[in-house]
Amino acid sequence: MKTFKIVLGWLLAGLLLIQFIRIxxxxxxxxxxxxxxxxPPKVMAILKRSCYDCHSNHTRWPWYSNIAPISFEVxxxxxxxxxxxxxxxxxxxDAAKKRKLYKDIAKSIDWKMPPPDYMWIHKNARLSPEDRQRIKTWADEEAQKITAPESR
Ligand code: HEC
Known part of the structure; x- marks a missing residue:
């Protein structure tokens, strides 16, 4: 029991200390x-709901984004x-970058984005297969509209 308390004490002290590390x-x-x-409005709605927290200036910071070590990750x-x-x-x-990003979006939407750990907490950011398909079709079409040379 005594060791347990000591370990717990150190853990708590550690947790308190890392609060001073600000990212x-x-x-x-x-x-x-x-x-x-x-x-299109339906695409915009999905982007705003599931992507804007990390891919725009309009991040809705959750309360725990101030608490280490979760804050590090967020x-x-x-x-x-x-x-x-x-x-x-x-x-x-520029056009080349947009085209590359549209292609990346179409690819990432299959499974990589939004990140699974994010969706685990933000249940409303989860995407139905139809949502994913809508984003994919839109991004593929937009990429094709751009006739800039491929940039890698
Ligand atoms: C919780 C934060 C978060 C959310 C929400 C999120 N992303 Fe990302 N995204 C990242 C991070 C971090 C990277 C950087 C590269 C990596 O970690 O793979 C990234 C990279 C990307 C990239 C470029 C590189 C790649 O790996 O393809 C694309 C495209 C992308 N995200 C699209 C999206 C789309 C579309 C959505 C919404 C459906 C979304 N992301 C939602 C965090 C997020």
Whole structure:
């Protein structure tokens, strides 16, 4: 029992200590209204519901995003999610980048995005097979409309 209490004490102390480690997500780039992606309303609704927390300037920070060590994971998701793809500044990307991203979206929507650990907590972000198909079809079509040279 005594060892248990000591271990518990250290654990709690450790948890308290790591609260001082702050992971800062850089301020997102300022976006003008015309910078945001445009898509049919049903597609937009899905993007906003299931992607915008990590891929836009409109992150809804949950309360636990301030509590270490969960904050490390959440903030890292948002930071790197925005770096890859930020729907709020979509129209600043050049044609080649848009085309590549549309293709990536069509691919990632099969299973990679939204990340499973995120959907585990955000049940309303879960996508039905129809939702996924809708995103895939839309992204594939948009990629084809762009005739820029492939960028890799
Ligand atoms: C919980 C945060 C989060 C959510 C929600 C999320 N993403 Fe991501 N996304 C990331 C992160 C982090 C990366 C960076 C690369 C990686 O980890 O694979 C990424 C990368 C991507 C990429 C580019 C690279 C790749 O691996 O294909 C695409 C495309 C993408 N996400 C699309 C989406 C779409 C579409 C949605 C909504 C249906 C979505 N994401 C929802 C966090 C998120």
């Amino acid at each position: 800062d997500v850089p301020e997102p780039p300022k976006a003008k209204p015309g910078d945001e992606i445009q898509a 903030r890292d998701h948002v930071r790197s999610g925005r770096q890859w793809l930020n729907f709020s500044i979509w129209n600043r990307y």
